[in-house]
Amino acid sequence: MTATPDPLHRAAFPADFTFGVATSSFQIEGATNADGRGVSIWDTFCREPGRIHDGSTGDVACDHYHRWPEDLNLMRDLGVDAYRFSVAWPRIQADGRGPANTKGLDFYDRLVDGLLERGLQPHMTLYHWDLPQALQDIGGWTNRDVALRFAEYARIVAERLGGRVRSIATLNEPWCSSILSYQIGEHAPGLRDRRAAVAAAHGLLLGHGLAMREMRALTLDADLGIVLNLNPAYPASDRPEDVAAARFVDGTFNRWFLDPILRAQYPQDIVDAYGADAPDVHSGDLDIIAAPIDFMGVNYYSRSVSSADGAIRPSTSSYTDMNWEVYPQGLTDLLVRLHHDYPNLPPIMITENGAAYPDADGPDEHGIVHDPERVQYFQQHLGATLNAIDAGVRVTGYFAWSFMDNFEWAYGYKKRFGLFYVNYGNQMRHWKDSARWYQTFLNAAPAAHAPQPEEVIAAPQH
Ligand code: IFM
Numbered sequence: 001m002t003a004t005p006d007p008l009h010r011a012a013f014p015a016d017f018t019f020g021v022a023t024s025s026f027q028i029e030g031a032t033n034a035d036g037r038g039v040s041i042w043d044t045f046c047r048e049p050g051r052i053h054d055g056s057t058g059d060v061a062c063d064h065y066h067r068w069p070e071d072l073n074l075m076r077d078l079g080v081d082a083y084r085f086s087v088a089w090p091r092i093q094a095d096g097r098g099p100a101n102t103k104g105l106d107f108y109d110r111l112v113d114g115l116l117e118r119g120l121q122p123h124m125t126l127y128h129w130d131l132p133q134a135l136q137d138i139g140g141w142t143n144r145d146v147a148l149r150f151a152e153y154a155r156i157v158a159e160r161l162g163g164r165v166r167s168i169a170t171l172n173e174p175w176c177s178s179i180l181s182y183q184i185g186e187h188a189p190g191l192r193d194r195r196a197a198v199a200a201a202h203g204l205l206l207g208h209g210l211a212m213r214e215m216r217a218l219t220l221d222a223d224l225g226i227v228l229n230l231n232p233a234y235p236a237s238d239r240p241e242d243v244a245a246a247r248f249v250d251g252t253f254n255r256w257f258l259d260p261i262l263r264a265q266y267p268q269d270i271v272d273a274y275g276a277d278a279p280d281v282h283s284g285d286l287d288i289i290a291a292p293i294d295f296m297g298v299n300y301y302s303r304s305v306s307s308a309d310g311a312i313r314p315s316t317s318s319y320t321d322m323n324w325e326v327y328p329q330g331l332t333d334l335l336v337r338l339h340h341d342y343p344n345l346p347p348i349m350i351t352e353n354g355a356a357y358p359d360a361d362g363p364d365e366h367g368i369v370h371d372p373e374r375v376q377y378f379q380q381h382l383g384a385t386l387n388a389i390d391a392g393v394r395v396t397g398y399f400a401w402s403f404m405d406n407f408e409w410a411y412g413y414k415k416r417f418g419l420f421y422v423n424y425g426n427q428m429r430h431w432k433d434s435a436r437w438y439q440t441f442l443n444a445a446p447a448a449h450a451p452q453p454e455e456v457i458a459a460p461q462h
Helices: 041-046 064-077 104-115 144-161 174-183 194-216 240-263 270-276 285-289 329-339 374-392 433-443
Strands: 018-022 082-086 121-127 167-172 223-228 233-235 295-299 304-307 347-352 393-399 420-422 429-432
Touching: 018 121, 018 144, 018 233, 041 144, 064 104, 064 429, 064 433, 104 121, 104 144, 104 420, 121 144, 121 433, 144 167, 167 174, 167 194, 167 295, 167 347, 174 223, 194 223, 194 240, 194 270, 194 285, 223 240, 223 347, 233 240, 240 270, 240 285, 295 329, 304 429, 329 347, 329 374, 374 433, 393 433, 429 433
Parallel strands: 018 082, 018 393, 082 121, 121 167, 167 223, 223 295, 233 304, 295 347, 347 393
Antiparallel strands: 420 429
16 A cells, blocks of 8 residues: 655546535525525525524525635636536426526526636536425425426436536435434424434435436436445444444445445345334335446545444544544545445545534634644545555545535534635635645645645645
């Protein structure tokens, strides 16, 4: 295995490796009433008292709906190859069905053209949680009709934009839009019902498979796939009960989504554990869900450590502002494990990786935010990615989460994940040291000698 070069630079990665940044529609766009957009479940959820920690909404967010040209300019200055964004379903079909809203499609059309004009590859996600409220009113993802509506929406968007984007992911993190949303109740629609959550997970996967079928029929050049958030589960000890606890976490979090997509089956141990709450799988569903994909998107943030008595928090580790353990080795382990356990695995794109830190001091007198912990987080996880590539795993891209600070769901605007700092008072974007570091990493030629610190900090071009 090659040791991670110090300092790390992109030349250590395969020449065609894609580096990008990622966001999602509801977290940045704002303009929730513009141009015929319908109401999403997150608009509703934000208005329910106590749901969002700081009482905020997505009404303005980063105002990206109006400021996208400046944001794309910043991405170009940053030097990334690619931008991963998501399409807001209620902008395309206000109630989740029926004819497309042209003005909604026009927005993403301009965005895609704006990316291409700046030499940036568009990577599009169709569903990053902003379900039209009208579809929640008929049961959301627990209603199989919603999976059919999703396939129809996917066709509409792919017909209009699919010829110009590099990849299309159907869903982002179906664990979050099912278990976290219908069982744990932390995300919209905020239910606490395991049976509904498991049904929603199945509905989402079915929607993914049906959307794949619709989009394949269009014979696009874009790669088609899905994005899962995966959480490697480690036992706290070798005791059989701790090992079993970790296996259960792995089963509900990871295998529940990986196995149907890559093996056309649900993991039997978890089907048994769910008992009467297991999903109602119709004949043919699993073949639809297991339609071949061109890439597997992996979002990695942290790991879990399980014991028979519950989750453990290793005391020697450091934690991000989300209280998530910083554990880069988990990314290498996860990628290697996927490679070994799933013979049908297509190339992996790391579609999200990043860390929230408070950035409490805000911009300094030069307008720069100093975020050394985030710089270190990115360095460590890019190194962990490189180690997996060296171990033989096919990883083709890495997208930092996030391009800029944004609406962090139930946490509102208090958690900052951005490479760029957003002043929500005046909507100014500020470079953080992590953005400057990424810029240097992306632009640096392989060094013939170990550069001194002043050589590796490039001045931002903005
Ligand atoms: O902000 C989210 C994103 O929407 C989905 N993946 C995890 C990120 C950090 O929580």
